[in-house]
């Protein structure tokens with residue numbers, strides 16, 4: 233792969249965003265109209281800070297979702313789910329008291345350790361400029377690149393991926409059309425030249441022979 237492409241890819245960082253799901257036998261958190269989430273303040277930045285319940289979307293699910301990002305995501309990914317459950321329960325008991333029930337199940341996605349993902353979405357450095365975006369989405373030969381990371385305006389978001397897909401699709405169609413035009417032009421330039429090649433001369437010669445043959449057979453028939 234070309235150096236300019238590799239440099240652009242290397243400069244684009246990938247952020248990890250982890251939503252941990254905890255299932256409980258019953259609700260103990262505030263819900264109802266206007267109550268969607270609660271926040272935990274800890275001296276360690278990003279330590280089980282943002283909590284959401286799923287009662288509005290899935291009533292009776294008794295599920296809490298806690299969001300961790302980057303450094304905390306990577307730390308939690310490297311430990312066992314039991315250890316993460318223990319930490320999360322400690323945080324919840326700090327907020328709601330010691331009598332809350334233990335979670336019956338936990339789901340910890342591992343976006344960072346998934347070798348096909350290596351993170352959740354692109355996160356460009358503050359010094360990123362338009363050349364970097366142009367290089368990251370520029371095709372290399374017949375290979376085209378697309379995805380949320382190629383969207384200059386909406387990188388990191390679903391709509392960035394959607395809009396980038398449309399743009400790349402159009403660029404691909406344009407390139408296919410341009411390639412077809414180039415082929416047609418090449419043909420129209422080469423055709424007169426081809427007429428002079430040996431095979432063409434032979435073809436003309438064959439045609440003369442064929443005419444002569446027909447002429448001869450006709451003459452023989454008359455005689």
Ligand SMILES: Cc1cc2nc3c(=O)[nH]c(=O)nc-3n(C[C@H](O)[C@H](O)[C@H](O)COP(=O)(O)OP(=O)(O)OC[C@H]3O[C@@H](n4cnc5c(N)ncnc54)[C@H](O)[C@@H]3O)c2cc1C
Pocket residue numbers: 249250251343348351352353378379380381388389390391393394
């Ligand atoms: C936990 C999390 C929370 C998020 N929250 C939000 C949010 O709230 N709002 C928001 O806007 N965005 C959010 N995002 C980001 C959003 O999901 C992405 O920006 C978006 O999905 C990117 O779309 P994409 O089409 O570029 O890539 P992807 O959705 O990653 O699609 C790439 C596809 O290519 C496939 N693929 C990979 N390699 C190959 C291969 N060799 N051959 C064939 N197929 C292959 C993959 O399987 C995948 O289906 C979140 C992401 C994560 C992980």
